[in-house]
Structures are given as structure tokens and as C-alpha cells.
Amino acid sequence: KNEVEQSPQNLTAQEGEFITINCSYSVGISALHWLQQHPGGGIVSLFMLSSGKKKHGRLIATINIQEKHSSLHITASHPRDSAVYICAVRYYGGSQGNLIFGKGTKLSVKP
Amino acid sequence: DSGVTQTPKHLITATGQRVTLRCSPRSGDLSVYWYQQSLDQGLQFLIQYYNGEERAKGNILERFSAQQFPDLHSELNLSSLELGDSALYFCASSVTGTALNTEAFFGQGTRLTVV
Numbered sequence: 588k589n590e591v592e593q594s595p596q597n598l599t600a601q602e603g604e605f606i607t608i609n610c611s612y613s614v615g616i617s618a619l620h621w622l623q624q625h626p627g628g629g630i631v632s633l634f635m636l637s638s639g640k641k642k643h644g645r646l647i648a649t650i651n652i653q654e655k656h657s658s659l660h661i662t663a664s665h666p667r668d669s670a671v672y673i674c675a676v677r678y679y680g681g682s683q684g685n686l687i688f689g690k691g692t693k694l695s696v697k698p
Numbered sequence: 699d700s701g702v703t704q705t706p707k708h709l710i711t712a713t714g715q716r717v718t719l720r721c722s723p724r725s726g727d728l729s730v731y732w733y734q735q736s737l738d739q740g741l742q743f744l745i746q747y748y749n750g751e752e753r754a755k756g757n758i759l760e761r762f763s764a765q766q767f768p769d770l771h772s773e774l775n776l777s778s779l780e781l782g783d784s785a786l787y788f789c790a791s792s793v794t795g796t797a798l799n800t801e802a803f804f805g806q807g808t809r810l811t812v813v
Contacts, residue, residue, distance in 0.1 A: 688741035
């Protein structure tokens with residue numbers, strides 16, 4: 588069964604802390620996405636990765652293809668980073684557009 | 699603003715009814731994807747259209763159908779609605795039809811409540 592596991596499920600941090608959210612998947616993938624869902628419900632695509640590392644502002648995403656693992660890091664966290672972060676993958680052999688989603692990590696950053 | 703527009707934002711309807719959700723993709727994007735987010739199942743892929751044709755199907759119920767029109771906007775039709783169909787429905791778009799390996803742009807979602 589193709590699964591995407593995220594940890595932790597919930598995370599509370601103090602403003603300024605360095606945050607790491609993890610994502611593991613079970614078989615070979617062609618791409619991995621990190622998504623951010625705000626309390627209002629809207630989804631924003633943060634990164635799409637197939638190898639290596641990407642950085643955008645205070646956000647860094649890495650992927651280790653051999654270990655089937657990705658991490659999303661937030662440096663100098665801020666209350667506006669509070670959201671649900673969702674990992675999604677497209678497995679090799681999956682139908683086009685068929686993303687498998689993790690259950691999300693709910694992040695709350697306290698001032 | 700992702701450039702993907704979904705209407706309506708909220709919809710409340712009764713069991714047994716039929717509703718239509720609409721999605722306008724980003725300018726130039728040929729692919730539209732529909733997803734359902736429910737409390738118990740999380741986000742699930744429903745269906746993809748590329749340039750007017752169905753390209754891929756996920757966990758879409760037979761009571762649900764979709765289409766993409768010549769102007770590339772898409773509609774998701776949900777019929778014989780049940781309480782369990784209450785969810786957030788998202789549409790996303792991308793330039794290519796060759797899977798979501800290109801960046802995806804999501805709409806703000808339509809929150810459907812079936813009472």
C-alpha cells in the first residue's frame with residue numbers, strides 16, 4: 588500500500604525556533620510536494636522536489652530518495668507560519684495527477 | 699493569489715440534492731485537478747482533466763462527475779448528496795498534463811455542507 592506518513596501530527600513552537608517536519612513514503616516517487624494550508628482552508632504549494640534541496644526565504648525542503656524521506660524546515664519561526672503543512676507524493680506508476688497526501692502537521696507558533 | 703478561482707466559496711444543501719462546483723484555472727494552464735478534503739479521509743485526488751479530456755481518475759464516486767470546457771474552466775458535479783459528502787473541494791491547475799510534476803496552483807476551495 589502506498590502511504591505517506593508525516594511527523595509530528597501537532598507541533599507547538601515559540602517564535603524564533605527552528606522547526607522540522609518530516610515526511611516518509613513507501614515506494615519510488617517521481618515528485619514530492621510540500622503544501623501549506625492556512626486556517627481559512629486555502630492551500631499554497633510551497634515546494635516541489637524530486638531530488639536534493641530547495642530554499643525559499645525561511646523555508647527549506649530536502650529530500651533523500653534512497654531513504655524515502657523528506658523534511659521541511661522553517662528557520663526563525665513566526666506566528667504567521669502557523670498552519671497545517673501537508674506532504675504529498677506522486678508514485679511511479681500512479682495515474683497522472685494522482686497525488687497521495689499525508690495527514691498533515693498542524694504547526695502553532697506562539698509569540 | 700494563486701490565479702485559480704473556485705466558486706462558490708461556501709455551499710449548504712440538503713441530502714439528495716445536486717450541486718455544481720466551478721473552477722477557473724490559471725491563465726495558460728491546461729490541466730485541472732479536483733481534490734476532496736474530508737475530516738476523516740484527509741485530502742484525496744478525485745479526477746484530472748487536460749485540455750478538455752479526462753486524463754486520470756482517483757477515488758471519485760459514481761455520483762460525482764466532472765468536465766472541462768473549451769475555455770478550460772472545469773465543473774465538478776455532485777449528485778444524490780449524502781451527509782458524508784460534506785468536505786472541502788479543491789481544484790488545482792498546472793501547465794502540463796503529464797502529471798503534477800510541475801508546480802501546482804490551488805484554488806481557495808469550496809466548502810460543501812450537506813444537511
